[in-house]
Every structure is written in C-alpha cells, then in structure tokens.
Amino acid sequence: MTVILRTTMKRFIILLLALFCLNPVFACLNSASLMLKDGTFLYDDREGNVPYGHEFYKDAFGYAIRQLDSLYKATKDIDYLSDKGLVLILTQDYDAAIRLFLEIEKSAPGRYATAANLGTAYELSGQNDLALQWIKKAVEIDPASHSNSEWIHINILEAKIKGKQWYTSDFLLRTNFGAEAQPGTSLTPAALQELSDALYYQLNERISFVKPPEKIVGQLLFDLGNIAFLLGNYEDALADYDLADLYGYTGQLIDQRVAETKKQLRQANKPRTPKQASPSYLPYILVILTLMILLILVKLLYKRKQQEHG
Numbered sequence: 001m002t003v004i005l006r007t008t009m010k011r012f013i014i015l016l017l018a019l020f021c022l023n024p025v026f027a028c029l030n031s032a033s034l035m036l037k038d039g040t041f042l043y044d045d046r047e048g049n050v051p052y053g054h055e056f057y058k059d060a061f062g063y064a065i066r067q068l069d070s071l072y073k074a075t076k077d078i079d080y081l082s083d084k085g086l087v088l089i090l091t092q093d094y095d096a097a098i099r100l101f102l103e104i105e106k107s108a109p110g111r112y113a114t115a116a117n118l119g120t121a122y123e124l125s126g127q128n129d130l131a132l133q134w135i136k137k138a139v140e141i142d143p144a145s146h147s148n149s150e151w152i153h154i155n156i157l158e159a160k161i162k163g164k165q166w167y168t169s170d171f172l173l174r175t176n177f178g179a180e181a182q183p184g185t186s187l188t189p190a191a192l193q194e195l196s197d198a199l200y201y202q203l204n205e206r207i208s209f210v211k212p213p214e215k216i217v218g219q220l221l222f223d224l225g226n227i228a229f230l231l232g233n234y235e236d237a238l239a240d241y242d243l244a245d246l247y248g249y250t251g252q253l254i255d256q257r258v259a260e261t262k263k264q265l266r267q268a269n270k271p272r273t274p275k276q277a278s279p280s281y282l283p284y285i286l287v288i289l290t291l292m293i294l295l296i297l298v299k300l301l302y303k304r305k306q307q308e309h310g
Contacts, residue, residue: 036083038071040064042090043208049228050239051200051221053207061091078104082113089117094125112141123157124209132157149198156202156216167215169223173199181256183226196227213248222249225257234265 036042042064043054064087072080081104088097101118104111119135122128135157139150146153152172159166169176173195177183185192203220210217225240241258 036064036068036086037077037079038064038067038083040067042087045204049196049200049233049236050243051204051207051224052243053204053209056090056208058090061087065091078108078111082111082117085117085121089121089124092124094121097121098125110141112138112145115141116145119153128157128160132161147197147201148194149201152198152202152220156206156220159216164215167219169219172216172220173223177223177226177230179253181260183229183257185226185230189231192227192230196224196231199224199227207243212246215248218244218247218249221247222254222257225261229257229261229264232268234261234268237261238265 040060040063041057042060043056045054046052065084068080068084068087071077072084081100085097085100085104088094088100098118098121101114101121104114105118108114115134115138119131119133119138122134123131132154135150135153138145139154155172155174159171166172175185175187175195177185187195199220203217203224206217212218221240221244225237225244228234228237228240238258238261241254241261244254
C-alpha cells in the first residue's frame with residue numbers, strides 16, 4: 001500500500017510540474033512533454049548523483065503505443081506521434097522508430113524532438129555517422145538542450161567514429177584529471193559542478209541502454225568519480241569508480257584513486273578529539289597585579305605616616 005501511495009504521489013507531482021511547463025525530464029530521449037502526452041509515466045530514476053540509469057515501466061509500453069496511435073488518428077496532433085516514436089525506441093524497435101521520425105520530419109520539419117530522437121535511434125542501431133548528423137542538428141535547433149550537455153554526446157559519437165584511441169578525457173570532456181593517486185584539475189569548483197551535472201545527465205541516459213562492458217562509458221564514469229572526489233563527495237566517487245570498473249575501466253590508476261578516496265572518507269568520518277584547553281595565565285596575572293597595588297598602597301601609607309611624625 002505504501003509503494004502504491006508513493007508511486008501515485010510521484011506521478012501527481014510530475015503532472016503538476018508538467019502543467020507549469022517545466023523542462024522535459026528525458027535526456028537523449030525526447031518526449032513532447034514532461035510525461036507522454038497521454039499521461040503515461042515511463043520510468044523512474046534513483047535519487048542522488050550516481051548514474052544508475054532509468055528504471056523503466058516496461059509493462060506500460062505496449063498500451064502506450066496503442067493509445068498514442070489511437071489519439072493521433074483521432075486528433076492529428078503530432079505530439080502523440082512523436083511520443084509513439086519514443087516508445088518504439090524504448091522497445092528497441094529502432095527501424096520502426098527511425099521510419100516514424102523521418103515521416104514526422106517531412107510533415108513538420110525542424111522539430112527538436114525529431115532530430116534528437118533520430119540521433120538516439122540511429123546510434124542505438126549502430127549507425128553512428130547518421131546519429132552524429134542528427135544530434136548536431138538537434139543542438140543547432142536548441143543549443144541549451146539537456147542542461148547544455150549535448151556537446152558530450154557529440155564528442156562520444158565522434159570518438160566512436162574515429163576509434164578507441166580517442167576514448168580519452170581530453171577528447172570526450174575537453175579536460176583531464178591527471179595521473180596521480182589523487183585527481184587534479186585546473187577547473188574551478190563551479191566549473192567542476194557544471195561538468196558533473198552535464199556528465200551525470202549523459203551517463204544516466206546512456207547507462208539505461210548500454211550494458212557493460214563498454215569502454216567509453218567506463219572512461220566517463222571514471223571521470224565522474226574524479227569530479228566527485230575533487231568536490232569532496234567521496235561516497236559518490238566510490239560508487240562511480242565501482243560502476244567504471246563494471247563497465248571495463250581497469251588499471252593501477254583507478255585502484256589508486258579508490259584507495260585514496262577510501263582514505264579521505266575515513267578521515268572525513270573520523271571523530272574529532274576535542275582540543276585540549278590551553279592553560280590560562282589570567283588568574284596569575286591578576287594575583288600579581290593585586291600584590292603590586294597592595295605594595296604601592298603600603299608604601300604610600302608608610303610615607304604618609306613618616307610625614308605626619310616628622
């Protein structure tokens with residue numbers, strides 16, 4: 001009962017957000033709205049900053065396709081057709097999704113969701129050259145899409161086309177984090193946080209579809225762990241490094257980074273011993289001053305008596 005209430009409440013909150021016209025939650029999959037236009041809720045995400053991927057409600061996919069198709073036929077609203085194409089991608093029917101989105105492009109050219117979803121469908125079907133063309137077109141239509149993270153998607157596609165020697169931090173993220181036991185960077189904390197948000201966005205989407213091992217995902221997860229370390233988020237860093245290892249990033253450097261992260265985490269969680277109070281000399285100073293004053297008073301009284309008897 002608690003699970004049902006929690007799910008119902010979550011859907012209600014998302015519906016409210018949709019009504020207030022907030023940005024879509026989909027990363028590289030692009031619905032025409034926050035939820036599908038017919039109200040279908042397709043997936044959930046874990047809380048936190050570690051990208052575990054979407055948890056899809058697969059039982060809803062078949063119904064959603066039939067419902068969206070029926071609504072499009074009744075209304076001719078192209079948003080329903082676009083959402084149907086998205087669900088086709090989720091069911092891994094990439095050829096059907098590509099055909100549908102190409103039809104949408106002919107009848108309603110220049111839609112961001114069409115270009116982005118075509119890029120995703122082409123990539124998932126192994127056609128990286130076409131995927132790159134459509135993702136670039138999507139970014140031209142909306143440069144700020146997905147929290148300004150699609151430049152990473154473009155770099156991933158270019159690396160896949162060029163070859164494995166391009167699977168590096170420098171090429172994929174335009175930066176690197178050194179080769180020492182502790183990661184290093186020239187980026188400011190604000191720039192690191194911005195990069196972390198963009199990288200999480202891209203990885204959370206990619207992990208939903210790409211199963212391990214996968215070298216690019218492993219590299220990017222390792223980089224996300226490095227960023228988390230530099231931001232002081234050591235538990236997130238360890239989780240990212242674990243996922244990087246799962247996706248095939250191995251070697252001495254990640255072992256060193258894991259060991260260093262555990263060391264920093266132990267230090268951060270170590271109970272602090274209260275500082276020993278330094279000895280106070282104030283009471284002694286007060287005693288000395290009091291004695292000096294008394295001595296001066298005694299001398300003054302002694303002089304006065306001498307003058308009186310003189």
